[in-house]
Amino acid sequence: MKRLGELGSKEWAVIEERRRSGYRRETLERFGALEAELCAVIARLLPGVPRSIDLAAFVDAHADDPIGRGDRSPGLPAIPELFRSGLQALADRGFARMPADEQDRLIGRMRRGEAEEELGLEAKEFVDRLLAKALAGYLAHPDTWERIGFNGPSYPGGYAWITPTAVARRHEGFPGASWL
């Protein structure tokens, strides 16, 4: 039988490890040669992510991890190869050194599916999957939770601040609060 204090230890271990490392690695294993492009495209997709969260390292480490999604269109390369060829295409165009508004216009075309010929690859799949992967890292970090108002793990004690009075106070002024 576990003592109560040990319950939730896995949750705390996850939080502490992410806070401690911020996913950071000394060198990128897969995309080391394309690090400038990887960092540049993530910085435009998710601007203002604090330095404590290293999303390029997260994407590098999890490129081959489906993270719950296993489908791909016929002919689409495996995701790590898609990322590599996409980042190479950006490097060939000097993406990392472009002014921000030029970078944004290219990302916009990629997201809308208008850059397939321009980049010579499945540019929408590339940028969509890269964004989804980076979001998984960003939104799994406890610093992000504090910023966006997500309370993280609720086990084992539940959300301690959620007492009936606290809930009622938070909901004052809700459009639906007077209903029922």
Place this chain on the structure above:
Amino acid sequence: MSAPPLRVEELKRLMRRHEGRVDACIVGSGAAGAVLAKELAEGGLSVVVLEAGDWIDSREDMVNDELTMLGRLDWDDDRLSDGADPLKLGRVNTGRAVGGTTVHFTAMSLRLDASDFRAQSADGVGVDWPLAYEELAPYYSEVERALPVSGPRRSKWVSGAPYPHGALPWSAKDYVLAAGMDKLGLHVEMTPHAIATGPVDGRSACMYYGFCMDGCKSDAKGGMNVTYIPKAVAAGAEIRARSFATRIESESGRAVGVTYLADGEERFQPAERVFVCCYAIETPRLLLNSGNLANSCDQVGRNLMVHSGPIAYGRFNRPLDSFVTPPVGVFTRDPYASDPARGFARGFLLNTYCQFPINFAQSLVDSNPDLWGQELMDVLDEYAHWGLVASLGEVLPNSENRVTLADELDGNGVPIAHVTFSYGENDKALIEAERALAVRTLEAAGATEILTNDGNHHLLGTARMGDDPAASVVGPDCRSHDVPNLWICDGSVWPTAGAVNPSLTIEALALRTARLVLDAEGRGDGRIGR
């Protein structure tokens, strides 16, 4: 009888091990396989269940963290997906664990409506089921008591009310969003859930952790892993985890057993009867890879259906904290019945909903190509302020929407699944109606900003049931028309999709199938639901 243990270690200790030929080999331990295992074992049959996924102990293996659990509970293997509307596959629709997809399901437990069993006669679309609601109703009741389902004392719509457990409480999002539904004249009730609201069988009542879809740590959620699986083990069934079935072997038109991979080697489980319960992609994949078994009608893999489910996201001025309490709250089934005035057949339901941060962001950016950069960061910064109205609509069967085997092989040398899907005209009209009503609900509730996505849920069809062996794979008892000792029992057999989450109906169908098998063996006691 005292309740069987919930801890995986204890279950493994008391589990019987079967050697040689068994009475029943069940492939898959989800909503159908677990129910069959418990019922057949209690009926005196020797039962082995082959499960590709692993045991998941709620204390030891489930972590209250979205990223940790993404992939751990999911069938996220490589699959090809195309068509005009390629499906996303993985967490969104298929699980992999002892307990199957019910380990991460939302636990919404609604019954199909009587009209869902006769879409062709009522509306001239799809096909009729070879059985009627009335034949399934007693099994619905029994499953609702076994899980148990919590829900309202009475309901405007088809239901199991009064439910064995009292309804879950309303959360902040429910009060806010139900006010919008109310202004539109929609009737609102708390959704029935397979979530215990009082202690039962050593399981805790719901603790409102909110992490239902990352594995329930309080055991209140009635996934198969804490309900039918422990009882199946107590009755003598053996669950073999990490055992991936590759072929059903047959001789002279009868199944003789299942070849599977475990611990890196190929093994064979001989069996008197084989039950395929792998859900609507892996079931046809297994049958097609078994020499096109049970497919003289050419229907295996065809008529793949989903439930259409655009979600409308509304921003409110104060935080809703939707992540507290189970993700699905109140719902309305008012738009469910066919209405000729709407310009499409069949219908849908709306419910309040919550997505945890990763799911929330990924679902939004997938459907909104212009949402990225600062605009996206602004949405994420107000995560706690967004309230979700989700929809669930009926998609009609189309034989060109199908699962086939790709040329590419997986790591085990089995061809990977190739899934082709496109919405039809009726589906598209229905989806726009879903989206429009969800958006109007948010407007009426006072949302200051609204976004939508193009989601869908669940996988159904691909081994449809029917009376005609030339047009269907199994009969109303889920037994193959071609192979008399082979049953297919899961969401694949649904001829049409209705518009409710499928687990409760899959469980009720499996319960009925088990009783029919036992009756045919003279082992049954003639019960039609308890």
